[in-house]
Amino acid sequence: MKNNVQLITYVDRIAHSDLKGLKQVLDTELHDLFGGVHLLPFYYPIDGSDAGFDPIDHGKVDERLGDWNDVKQIGQHYDIMADLIVNHMSAESTEFQDVLAKGKQSPYWDLFLTKESVFPNGLSAEDQAKIYRPRPGSCFTTYTLADGTEVEFWTTFTSNQIDINVHTAAGQAHLNNVLNRFHDSKVDLIRLDAAGYAIKKPGTSCFMIDESFAFVDELAKKANSLGMTTLAEIHSHYMTQIDIAKRVDMVYDFALPPLILHSLFSKDASALTHWLSIAPRNCVTVLDTHDGIGIIDAGPVGNKAGLLTPAEIDNLVNQIHRNSKGESLQATGAAASNVDLYQVNCTYYDALAQNDVDYLIARSIQFFAPGIPQVYYTGLLAETNAMELLNKTQVGRDINRPYLHVSDIQTSMQKPVVKALCELIKLRNTQQAFNGEFSMSYDNQQLHLTWKNGDDTANLIVDFAIKDAQISVTNKQQSQRIVLTELLAKHKL
Template sequence: MSNANGSNQIQLITYVDRLSGGTIKDLQQLLQHELAGLFDGVHLLPFYPPIDGEDAGFDPTDHTAVDSRLGSWQDIGALAQHHSIMADMIVNHMSAQSAQFQDVLEKGEASPFWPLFLTRDKVFGAEPHPEQLQAIYRPRPTSCFTELSLNDGRSLPFWTTFTANQIDIDVHSEPGQAYLDAILQRFTEHGVNYIRLDAAGYAIKKAGTSCFMLPETFEFIAELSAKAKVLGMQSLVEIHGYHQTQIDIAKRCDLVYDFALPPLVLHTLFRRDAKALKHWLDIAPRNCITVLDTHDGIGIVDAADHQGQPGLLTDPELDALVEQIHHNSGGSSKLATGSAANNVDLYQVNCSFYDALAQHDEHYLLARAIQLFCPGICQIYYGGLLAAQNDVDLLKRTQVGRDINRPYYTTEKVRQALQKPVVKALCALIKLRRSLQAFDGEFSQSLTDSQYQLHWQHQGHSASLHIQLQSLAAELVWQHSGQAQQQRTLSSLLADEAP
């Protein structure tokens, strides 16, 4: 069985309210019954009030509270008795509707929270040089400043990296540090094992720089991670960017995301070519969280070039990848990507991974098998677990691009999804993966013109995934120490579950 405290584990990542009927207790019931035996841990996406804000909980009014519609901190503590818990620590911003920011709007500089929030002038002065503003690294097409009116009639440009409802904070100010310390304390009191430092790359602003992943940003991440470690928590740094940056970050923190994996897996399956994927897995950090899909989109920038340095894929390869996703999804992903649908990120494709693979069950199961055989903690998104299709109706209602891959499920809809052959086969694959002690050991890989193999070995235990590149037929081969070798084709898993 996988070690829930080590790197050999599988986590579910989910919104509480979009899965299982809507409460933490409902989610716990689901994990103990319908999803029993699948997950060591669970990453609870923002459960702070309001969960139905402008950015689905990533714009908290009170980061130390649980939205009462979901339950309480006691419910999270109860869930932590059975599963390791990851929670988001939103270090870059908080809601414009928060009591602290509303106090600033009312009292201006007289508010005790005035130092907590960043204005453009605090970083650049009253008359910023246009070139300095143009140098800021942008995650979205609009300005990173929003003019907001104070009670005294003045209008000030507040720093809003993401949306106008997410006001950036000064993490080095005294109230900023107290704010972050209070979140850490609340987490550790209620059984949180891992914290995800959301948008950490944008947390430090400095005139004359890109204001993204500066040397001072690395220092901030290291200091915050050290505080968390003293309290018994590990930190996951969430950064989309050039792959070498991820390698550098990984040397300075507990965990990083492998955001390059999703486009590389898709490239491998689309082109029947594993060279780029093998190259990445040769150099990729081992202290990573692997994903294929997330509550955001399928990252493209993570495999791209940067300032003349080659990426993991070339620009033509990435262009072809994006167009193939749009084609496979019947064009629905195009409705939610780029400048469409009020999207806040130009560097990703908003699409369910199942639709990105044209709802092809064997190819989808193979993509998951590759993820499960990659080094790191394997994190599976709730929509990916249930082979969700793009929710175009939800997108039309909200006009939020990312909502196309943030569906809502009732418990009954979860049960129905769990009966789909591809989902049943994926669950069987996860359970097999968790039963193999080989994954506590050493990883290796090999590639020929026709076959790609991922292999694990540990004290007489072994496990391999063999992929025939042209046909994309795949076989699992494993052996428990002292026992006979066993093997199964991936397609046979699907055949077992067919009606």
């Protein structure tokens, strides 16, 4: 994976197009900005109950987008990340429908997890209380088989997402088939979606237990043997992220987005500085994704202290709601369906009250933090909350999942803040200093982030007291200094 800024996008939502159209956008409107692209689920169907994360057929490209050869064509020019949806598949899948029709006589019976398969002696109240729930409600959904038998299937997320039994031959074959399809289609990086929930064991939380680490480790080795890199998607306590980083090729730095917001809101970067001193170096950095802004990643979990205190987390969440004029409140928690208990749904630009300077400071910190940066399509274009879509679907995360046309991209690319952001992306992509050693310091509300590679250096100084930042780069060809307020002002002329 190139050490360049990567794009995260839905194929059909960035330009209301297909895979061929996306490649054209990457080659034209977004030319020279991205070394790779995370193609959010493009499997059949893209418009299920969870925007593609509930595939009926994980091995089939939705025909409205194209086919696997179109994926391969993008892979000829860009690094591609794709989601391996480890934990579940759609209740509408051929496999699950066969189970409903034939019960235990179905060849796919062992592909799915039931309450009985995990708790053959029954689920005690004590065991049930230990199970970690990412969303409200039961982790089981009752389905009636053709013969009238009622069976409780494990559904971690929604009733339409039936959990896979990854221990069985059928479960292993399913995952292997998808891995081989990825390999044949030039997918370079695999995002292990919801991998922390894949292993269920009585008497445990059924989330990121010891057996989960072993499973992720085994899956990473399989992908590596096919020449692919793995990225674990885990929203949890920050120490879990550090532990899982030792077992896979890459992890997300999900603590970074809330910590940057906290630093800008409070004008205190001490928590951010502490995290950057201990954070995994083999990480992908994000500020925004197709999901919400993670809170659990920076906060306390149970009796484990977080990077931020409970009071700081409350202040952070409430400030996001204020900055977005209450829009994030309409999309978060019990206010909208398909909720995540650990995320705030809002564009990052609105979380910062559409303040262009603060937004560029946030992106600068992301680009200078250790790891490979990814930028979500709405973040690239400084999009605001998609309230019309949210009101239509009542799905909280749709507030940050708008459908755009090429004309929308062209218009947004003319915004001063977007022009300035594109300059920062190009700087991050071209400076060899970012392939060197990282160091930092924090004093008197000034954060210094420095990269040095031989004679090449790149330095970022953020002054939280006055909300400004400057970047200086030095190499054999030039020395350059960029003050973010001046960069923004230049593009407003």
